[in-house]
Amino acid sequence: MNPPPPPSAEQPSAAEPASASHPEGATRNDRLSAEEAADVAEPTIPADATPLTTETGLASWYGPPYHNRRGSNGEIYNMHAMTAAHRTLPLGSIVRVTNVKTGHAALVRITDRGPFIPGRVVDLSLAAARKLDVVQPGIAQVKVEVMQTPAPLESGGKWAVQIGGFPHEQTATKLADHLTRRYHTAKVLRFASPAGDWWIRVRVLDDDHDRANKLAAETRTPEGAVFLVRLD
16 A cells, blocks of 8 residues: 555544434444444454464555555455454455554454555554554554464465556656566566555566565566465
């Protein structure tokens, strides 16, 4: 994801029903249904669950212009749900994120890919950022503990390389053309993000991890950065 929007972009959370101020006679549209509440609630894990792996780094958050757009897992991104983006964890993983400074922690489900900024390890939804004290500062040092995954961490997966962002389409096109000529078996896609910048995604033969990792190590970009990213 791109750098988080300024605090002025913060909006009321859908987890706070509009009917809270007038519960008597509230209509169906005034409050969350049970299904909607489940969609935005913090995920749950067994009480005896222990971390599979841990990493530390910077967390950021993202809301508009990504809210109500389709995420990497195929679902519509809801910035009021307890979700996050991560570049390499299997989609559907549940992680516990702890703000190192404040000690506040929350469980989130990985539904998207990002953050695509060097040095950042996780991009939080607005709801998660609120719970973890990240909204106002925009970024915070966090500990990320992987609690559950739907697929092995050590093997498998579908992998690609993402490069950017580029402020100008021409720069992205030039690099995409170069990569197409150099890697004949790869599929090179150039696209614009909702924020207006340009990106390149390279899918290697068989979506193989080692091929993608090698391509990422060999690639240099005049702007932005190069990231290894898991697709599934």
